[in-house]
Amino acid sequence: MEKLDTISRDILNFIDAHDNYLITAHMNADGDAYASCLAMAYYLNTRGKKFRIVLNDERPDEKYQFLWGWQYVEQYSPENSYAFDAAIVLDVPSLKRIGEPAKLLPERQHCVKIDHHPYEDNFAAIQLVDTQASSTSQLVYEVLSRSEMTWNLDIATLVFTGIMYDTGRFSFSNTRARDFEIAARLVPYGIKPHDIANRVFFSYSLQSMKVIGYGLANMESHLDGKLAIIFIPYAVLKENPEAEIEELANYSVALRTVEVGLFVREPEPGFFKVSFRSKGRANVNRVARAFGGGGHEHAAGCRLKSSYPELKQQLIEEVGRELQRITTPVE
Ligand SMILES: [Mn+2]
Known part of the structure; x- marks a missing residue:
């Protein structure tokens, strides 16, 4: 004080x-x-x-x-x-x-x-x-x-x-x-x-809601349900340039089993923005830093060039490492 x-x-x-x-x-x-x-x-x-x-x-x-x-x-x-x-x-x-x-x-x-x-x-x-x-x-x-x-x-x-x-x-x-x-x-x-x-x-346009719906409908679960990924590809963003979809980052961590949620979007072909959310135990600042980004322990982000299949694989691996860290008992 x-x-x-x-x-x-x-x-x-x-x-x-x-x-x-x-x-x-x-x-x-x-x-x-x-x-x-x-x-x-x-x-x-x-x-x-x-x-x-x-x-x-x-x-x-x-x-x-x-x-x-x-x-x-x-x-x-x-x-x-x-x-x-x-x-x-x-x-x-x-x-x-x-x-x-x-x-x-x-x-x-x-x-x-x-x-x-x-x-x-x-x-x-x-x-x-x-x-x-x-x-x-x-x-x-x-x-x-x-x-x-x-x-x-x-x-x-x-x-x-x-x-x-x-x-x-x-x-x-x-x-x-x-x-x-x-x-x-x-x-x-x-x-x-x-x-x-x-x-x-709560001030969405109908278009925004539809893109959010697309994201939810195509949500993926990995690492035994501990990781959820929502991806909005360039083609969808291009069709709906005004859509406000940031809330998808919070939905990514709303699944019951999840520890880490990722919201990935591709605003330009091959350019990605990733939002990382932790339900509380995982430190996603550490994960985001591995991709040149950062933020807070429970909410972070990064932006990078890649291809989606490659990026997704790397994200799953890096989140897997963080989950390993939080589930390994410290002796
Ligand atoms: Mn702030």
């Missing part, structure tokens, strides 16, 4: 000492990345600071447009000109996973990092990194609740949405008492949890 007080104070002083901010997060921004970026933007705005939120992603995820400050989210473009004297980098442990906007970071002593992923790059002089935190939005709450900012429905919705997203509606293994405490403080500002849940988790 004392450490949190000190780092929060450092971050708030840092913000008062600079004027013109880059805010960025990991590529393929999710609910926590958007919410934590916008919550910091909200605070900077109350302090009269200039900021731009620059992300790697081609298309922002429109379902988050109900959030305060949505209009500030922009895509990096080499044709734009950028000039920042400071940066706040959220929900991302490495320069690689920021993508193109990593080029825009000022020197280390003018960067702040707030994150809950296992530590990777040392690009910020001031760092609030806590892998026990459910979400970066929770950490942003810890900082902003130590500021003089007046809380209202807008900022409360941002923090609540980020925590709700990253905890899977307060149900994933990262959910802590602290998340319920914060939620209990935020809801009285007028938040309607069911409304945010509907916007974030």
